[in-house]
Amino acid sequence: xxxxxxxxxxxxxxxxxxxxxxxxxxxxxxxxxxxxxxxxxxxxxxxxxxxxxxxxxxxxxxxxxxxxxxxxxxxxxxxxxxxxxxxxxxxxxxxxxxxxxxxxxxxxxxxxxxxxxxxxxxxxxxxxxxxxxxxxxxxxxxxxxxxxxxxxxxxxxxxxxxxxxxxxxxxxxxxxxxxxxxxxxxxxxxxxxxxxxxxxxxxxxxxxxxxxxxxxxxxxxxxxxxxxxxxxxxxxxxxxxxxxxxxxxxx
Amino acid sequence: xxxxxxxxxxxxxxxxxxxxxxxxxxxxxxxxxxxxxxxxxxxxxxxxxxxxxxxxxxxxxxxxxxxxxxxxxxxxxxxxxxxxxxxxxxxxxxxxxxxxxxxxxxxxxxxxxxxxxxxxxxxxxxxxxxxxxxxxxxxxxxxxxxxxxxxxxxxxxxxx
Numbered sequence: 001x002x003x004x005x006x007x008x009x010x011x012x013x014x015x016x017x018x019x020x021x022x023x024x025x026x027x028x029x030x031x032x033x034x035x036x037x038x039x040x041x042x043x044x045x046x047x048x049x050x051x052x053x054x055x056x057x058x059x060x061x062x063x064x065x066x067x068x069x070x071x072x073x074x075x076x077x078x079x080x081x082x083x084x085x086x087x088x089x090x091x092x093x094x095x096x097x098x099x100x101x102x103x104x105x106x107x108x109x110x111x112x113x114x115x116x117x118x119x120x121x122x123x124x125x126x127x128x129x130x131x132x133x134x135x136x137x138x139x140x141x142x143x144x145x146x147x148x149x150x151x152x153x154x155x156x157x158x159x160x161x162x163x164x165x166x167x168x169x170x171x172x173x174x175x176x177x178x179x180x181x182x183x184x185x186x187x188x189x190x191x192x193x194x195x196x197x198x199x200x201x202x203x204x205x206x207x208x209x210x211x212x213x214x215x216x217x218x219x220x221x222x223x224x225x226x227x228x229x230x231x232x233x234x235x236x237x238x239x240x241x242x243x244x245x246x247x248x249x250x251x
Numbered sequence: 252x253x254x255x256x257x258x259x260x261x262x263x264x265x266x267x268x269x270x271x272x273x274x275x276x277x278x279x280x281x282x283x284x285x286x287x288x289x290x291x292x293x294x295x296x297x298x299x300x301x302x303x304x305x306x307x308x309x310x311x312x313x314x315x316x317x318x319x320x321x322x323x324x325x326x327x328x329x330x331x332x333x334x335x336x337x338x339x340x341x342x343x344x345x346x347x348x349x350x351x352x353x354x355x356x357x358x359x360x361x362x363x364x365x366x367x368x369x370x371x372x373x374x375x376x377x378x379x380x381x382x383x384x385x386x387x388x389x390x391x392x393x394x395x396x397x398x399x400x401x402x403x404x405x406x407x408x409x410x411x
Contacts, residue, residue, distance in 0.1 A: 035385035035387070038385065038388070039385060039386060039387035045299075045301040045303075045391055048301050049297070049301025049302065052300070052301075120330070124329040124332070127329075127330060127331070128297075128329050128330075128332040131332060132391075138365065138386065139386055139387070
């Protein structure tokens, strides 16, 4: 394993948190109630804190010319390695909650593996992050239950969101070459180990929320290899605007 | 951690800008201090990963120590991860006096936040007839509660 693989793997871990954090930040001031608005932006803030930890470390590996902002803002679309799930739109509150829960449920299992990484910095970031992510999952899973087992309208909206997002879940635990390499070096998570329990956990919660579990579904993937959905370009044009318009600007 | 008394006094003067009554020493975020003559290396750890106060705190440490004639370097460390158990007794009292309920022990915290058990005491009237309004409050480290006896809303410092 060389430093470049490690660098790419850290970016992959950070990109999921960054793009989901950005999606949640779009809701600032637009949540359905004050409490949910504050909760979603708090989660966004946690995710951005985690991203900074990953990217600061990645910049350290890369050397003198790199810093966290450059990594966050100056890459082209195909250099971002986040999964397709996290770039999906904030269609309505049910979508936001479903996307969040599907990610949180995966995120906890992933971090739980990374705590044992041979790489001390990754292990430290994971140990720090998992405490926060437990609060995220608590929030999102409670809402899945409340909306699923709620009124006819809330159940229908939640079911639509689940049906729409379910095809994006396989990608989370689909092992790429890079992830395989990192796993074999004792640094990365073993996604094959996570997969079964991930889907078991999700199915248990959806059942508790009186929701139907989609079957025989097509599976989307590509984000981890840099092939993104149409949403990604819009996200980046918004996210990168300042750095593209005024290169190297700082606060 | 053996702390130089002078440095400790200087650091006790610095507080989290979001909770001005709580000094960074009582908050437990100062993890280590190394001294080499006039050079001081201070290691701090964030409460939450995204805590926006960390940069301000690092800057204040540098200014404070420089004014006292030291040359300070501040290093951010992540491991071991900060826990609310590191808030000192004095810190907990300061929180309560300021109107923020201090963190319960982990298992009780879960019962309060997850099962809605009425065990968080209102910092105003001390009643435990309190209700959680939101798991996320004005900052990442707090949840929002309401007292149903004195009707005051208040923050609860979540267990981490």
